[in-house]
Amino acid sequence: MSTTGPHPAISCFHCGLSCAEDAPAIDEKRFCCEGCRTVYRLLQDARLGSYYARDAAPGARPTLTDRSRFAYLDLPETVAALLEYQDERQARVTLSVPGIHCASCVWLLENLYRLDAGIVRSTANLATRHLTILFDHRRITLRGVVELLARIGYEPDIRLAALGQKAGRSPAWKLYARLGVAGFGFANVMLFSLPEYFSAGQISEGGLSTTFRFASLVLAIPVLLYAAQDYFRSAWASLRQRMINLDVPLALGIGMLFARSAFDVLFDVGPGYFDSLTGLVFFLLAGRVFQQKTFAHLSFDRDYRSYFPISCLRRDGACDTTVSIAGLRSGDRIVVRHQELIPADSILVFGEAHIDYSFVTGESVPRQVAAGQRVYAGGRQTGGAIELEVIRPVAQSNLVSLWSSDQFVQARAGARRSIADRIGQYFTFAVLLIAAGTAAAWAMIDPDRLPHAVTSVLVVACPCALALARPFVFGTAVRIWGDQRLFVRAADVVEAMAEVDEIIFDKTGTLTQAQGQRVAYEGEALTDKERELVAAVARQSTHPLSRRVAATAAVGALTPVTHFEEVPGHGISGEVDGHTVRLGTRDWASFGNAMREGREANSDASGQVVHVGFDHRRRGVYVFSAAYREGLDGVLAELRGRYQLAVLTGDTRAEDERLRALFGDEVALRSHQSPHDKLDYVTVRQQAGHQVMMVGDGLNDAGALRAARVGIAVSEDSAAFAPASDGVLEAGALMRLPRFLRMAQRARGVVYLSFVVSLVYNVIGLSFAASGHLSPLVSAILMPVSSVTVVMLATVATRWVARREGLA
Amino acid sequence: MSVVILLLFASVLVAAGFLVAFLWAVRRGQYDDLTTPSVRILFDDTHTHQAAQEPPRPTGES
Numbered sequence: 001m002s003t004t005g006p007h008p009a010i011s012c013f014h015c016g017l018s019c020a021e022d023a024p025a026i027d028e029k030r031f032c033c034e035g036c037r038t039v040y041r042l043l044q045d046a047r048l049g050s051y052y053a054r055d056a057a058p059g060a061r062p063t064l065t066d067r068s069r070f071a072y073l074d075l076p077e078t079v080a081a082l083l084e085y086q087d088e089r090q091a092r093v094t095l096s097v098p099g100i101h102c103a104s105c106v107w108l109l110e111n112l113y114r115l116d117a118g119i120v121r122s123t124a125n126l127a128t129r130h131l132t133i134l135f136d137h138r139r140i141t142l143r144g145v146v147e148l149l150a151r152i153g154y155e156p157d158i159r160l161a162a163l164g165q166k167a168g169r170s171p172a173w174k175l176y177a178r179l180g181v182a183g184f185g186f187a188n189v190m191l192f193s194l195p196e197y198f199s200a201g202q203i204s205e206g207g208l209s210t211t212f213r214f215a216s217l218v219l220a221i222p223v224l225l226y227a228a229q230d231y232f233r234s235a236w237a238s239l240r241q242r243m244i245n246l247d248v249p250l251a252l253g254i255g256m257l258f259a260r261s262a263f264d265v266l267f268d269v270g271p272g273y274f275d276s277l278t279g280l281v282f283f284l285l286a287g288r289v290f291q292q293k294t295f296a297h298l299s300f301d302r303d304y305r306s307y308f309p310i311s312c313l314r315r316d317g318a319c320d321t322t323v324s325i326a327g328l329r330s331g332d333r334i335v336v337r338h339q340e341l342i343p344a345d346s347i348l349v350f351g352e353a354h355i356d357y358s359f360v361t362g363e364s365v366p367r368q369v370a371a372g373q374r375v376y377a378g379g380r381q382t383g384g385a386i387e388l389e390v391i392r393p394v395a396q397s398n399l400v401s402l403w404s405s406d407q408f409v410q411a412r413a414g415a416r417r418s419i420a421d422r423i424g425q426y427f428t429f430a431v432l433l434i435a436a437g438t439a440a441a442w443a444m445i446d447p448d449r450l451p452h453a454v455t456s457v458l459v460v461a462c463p464c465a466l467a468l469a470r471p472f473v474f475g476t477a478v479r480i481w482g483d484q485r486l487f488v489r490a491a492d493v494v495e496a497m498a499e500v501d502e503i504i505f506d507k508t509g510t511l512t513q514a515q516g517q518r519v520a521y522e523g524e525a526l527t528d529k530e531r532e533l534v535a536a537v538a539r540q541s542t543h544p545l546s547r548r549v550a551a552t553a554a555v556g557a558l559t560p561v562t563h564f565e566e567v568p569g570h571g572i573s574g575e576v577d578g579h580t581v582r583l584g585t586r587d588w589a590s591f592g593n594a595m596r597e598g599r600e601a602n603s604d605a606s607g608q609v610v611h612v613g614f615d616h617r618r619r620g621v622y623v624f625s626a627a628y629r630e631g632l633d634g635v636l637a638e639l640r641g642r643y644q645l646a647v648l649t650g651d652t653r654a655e656d657e658r659l660r661a662l663f664g665d666e667v668a669l670r671s672h673q674s675p676h677d678k679l680d681y682v683t684v685r686q687q688a689g690h691q692v693m694m695v696g697d698g699l700n701d702a703g704a705l706r707a708a709r710v711g712i713a714v715s716e717d718s719a720a721f722a723p724a725s726d727g728v729l730e731a732g733a734l735m736r737l738p739r740f741l742r743m744a745q746r747a748r749g750v751v752y753l754s755f756v757v758s759l760v761y762n763v764i765g766l767s768f769a770a771s772g773h774l775s776p777l778v779s780a781i782l783m784p785v786s787s788v789t790v791v792m793l794a795t796v797a798t799r800w801v802a803r804r805e806g807l808a
Numbered sequence: 809m810s811v812v813i814l815l816l817f818a819s820v821l822v823a824a825g826f827l828v829a830f831l832w833a834v835r836r837g838q839y840d841d842l843t844t845p846s847v848r849i850l851f852d853d854t855h856t857h858q859a860a861q862e863p864p865r866p867t868g869e870s
Contacts, residue, residue: 127843184827215820
């Protein structure tokens with residue numbers, strides 16, 4: 001059965017995308033393309049049909065590309081770099097598969113062995129989107145495994161950067177282990193301390209009391225040496241750089257707690273403060289665990305190697321061999337095919353090159369290059385295969401130099417000190433001052449009690465609550481933002497965002513969106529009948545522009561097309577209803593006699609164009625111009641007064657007026673910006689004392705993103721593409737940017753408030769300590785009470801702030 | 809009195825047992841992925857095809 005006529009509600013059974021009316025069908029199920037249907041059939045044959053039972057349309061449209069793309073997976077060095085383990089029978093590999101997103105995916109990928117007998121077992125990780133496959137390498141090669149995945153729509157993302165650094169265990173497990181040890185110590189020491197509390201330090205049976213004390217001492221040793229070692233390391237590292245961060249007074253406090261308690265117990269002076277010590281370390285580590293909410297499926301450290309292919313085709317005499325691009329030398333001849341990236345700066349030797357430099361410059365119109373001219377790494381060839389001669393190896397090419405430029409390294413190295421560290425500095429001096437004052441006072445009053453009072457001061461002044469406020473406030477903010485589709489690398493980014501005073505936007509791909517371009521037709525008007533014919537021809541092609549033309553022009557029924565032909569780099573043509581219709585470049589659509597024609601006013605503006613020709617004559621042109629993201633005007637209206645704004649674009653000035661209307665007159669507009677220019681601009685503004693936030697798409701502004709105080713990459717799909725940055729903002733959430741910024745500032749306010757609260761506790765504690773009255777009981781009450789109130793204040797207040805901004 | 813001390817060491821021993829179990833679980837990677845198992849448990853059919861031999865897991869220090 002097949003339905004006729006337009007039926008917009010049909011969506012593909014496999015991937016959920018909308019289908020054309022003439023979509024291929026099986027078992028009354030419709031599919032958007034042949035690829036999806038093939039996957040469906042494959043799964044049915046392997047009796048894996050329940051894939052579709054869990055989630056509706058769970059699949060991803062498989063990419064139908066040239067199989068030779070995976071030829072590099074036959075190279076022994078690539079295989080060796082990718083495999084984690086290999087013996088004479090089996091091999092194991094962990095691949096990053098961005099397509100993993102639901103329970104169905106996990107189910108299918110863990111049943112891979114039913115599709116190929118060579119696969120022994122596969123384990124998917126939904127959080128990190130990794131797939132670990134154990135396979136019998138005598139029955140299936142690594143290339144075979146990858147091809148199988150690509151065939152069912154889960155193409156792994158194998159990048160140059162991934163080679164050589166195998167998926168290792170995250171260092172997070174160490175933190176969990178430390179928390180475990182601290183928790184063990186804390187719980188048991190508390191158990192031993194309770195009798196002391198309730199008997200007010202007077203346990204009648206002396207031997208029991210001593211046993212409890214020594215047991216506490218023993219339990220505190222692993223807490224001090226293992227669980228708390230990060231604080232000592234950090235304090236030591238900061239002292240060696242002649243700086244004082246918050247870990248210095250913390251380490252001082254922890255060390256003093258232990259020394260004083262050990263002394264008390266060994267010389268039978270008192271029970272010591274082991275309960276406070278272990279509790280303190282436990283709460284601090286809990287704060288770290290809370291802060292460490294990272295988005296495991298995103299990578300914030302990708303560099304140019306993530307975008308480049310792993311291998312390319314080198315022409316040696318008559319035959320082509322696949323080589324890894326790291327092995328390319330100047331003078332090598334390479335072949336680059338349709339839609340492939342140019343791996344190194346080269347000179348065009350042979351072929352017709354239309355290079356799309358949108359990756360490098362942001363300009364979306366492909367540039368034609370003549371033989372003998374230079375092409376730069378990062379450009380994408382559209383059209384047929386071309387032959388190039390490499391003039392500079394990959395590592396020295398123009399684009400790659402962006403990541404190694406001096407400016408960039410300097411910008412990164414500049415120390416970013418957090419508020420806690422700045423406060424920690426004053427705090428340490430204040431504590432030392434009070435300790436010195438206490439010592440001086442007791443030296444005059446009663447020298448015997450001097451050591452007791454001074455150590456008490458150092459013990460109680462330990463800025464535990466101070467250190468807890470920040471991780472809990474910013475950790476909460478990071479969690480809430482993640483739900484709202486802003487993923488930040490670490491909690492520090494929240495703090496940095498609160499300090500931003502200038503926002504620089506990249507235009508293409510950030511303010512404008514790739515999909516949903518505006519379409520306008522210019523030239524001799526087409527009748528409805530003619531538009532129908534244009535649509536009929538355009539529908540034959542899978543090129544994105546053809547699809548858009550088809551969608552714009554479509555009216556009524558389908559007319560059969562004959563003699564359809566697609567010429568890469570030029571356009572498409574077909575015969576329909578007795579007319580020859582051509583869509584494509586100006587030359588192509590005018591059937592080769594374009595020279596003497598008048599030009600339309602706007603046809604070479606920033607957008608892309610598709611010319612339309614009927615029967616040997618060009619009729620007009622479809623102009624696709626970038627559409628600004630929805631809700632952008634509202635966002636900018638909010639940001640305008642509060643931040644200095646700037647827009648950088650690789651494009652022409654054509655859009656200046658529209659940008660001024662959106663951004664207001666104060667905005668700094670810069671066009672024709674190369675990636676290096678963008679980096680320069682950000683660096684200059686930062687050196688002028690501004691705290692810059694760069695918002696870009698992460699392609700041609702990667703350097704600027706990383707040089708800025710905060711670099712946020714806007715991405716249509718955070719799972720598929722997460723460039724090097726401090727945070728990834730899903731395009732749909734761009735309109736929430738002002739709210740994120742305001743929440744960052746409010747969250748900083750909450751941190752300050754928590755600091756005040758914890759200082760009050762410190763003053764109370766200090767007054768006990770300096771007067772020589774700090775008993776273990778006071779410390780044991782004060783310490784957890786201050787920690788718990790600060791933690792509660794931090795989380796509750798941050799959630800309240802988020803709710804007020806409408807983010808929770 | 810001595811019975812309290814006995815109890816004390818027994819309780820610490822039990823707690824230490826749990827600590828060791830926890831550390832073992834962390835090192836075995838059971839805390840690496842907290843999302844997928846919650847999904848996997850819903851699959852009704854069992855894996856029938858198991859590897860005869862387990863290759864060693866990476867117990868790498870990072």
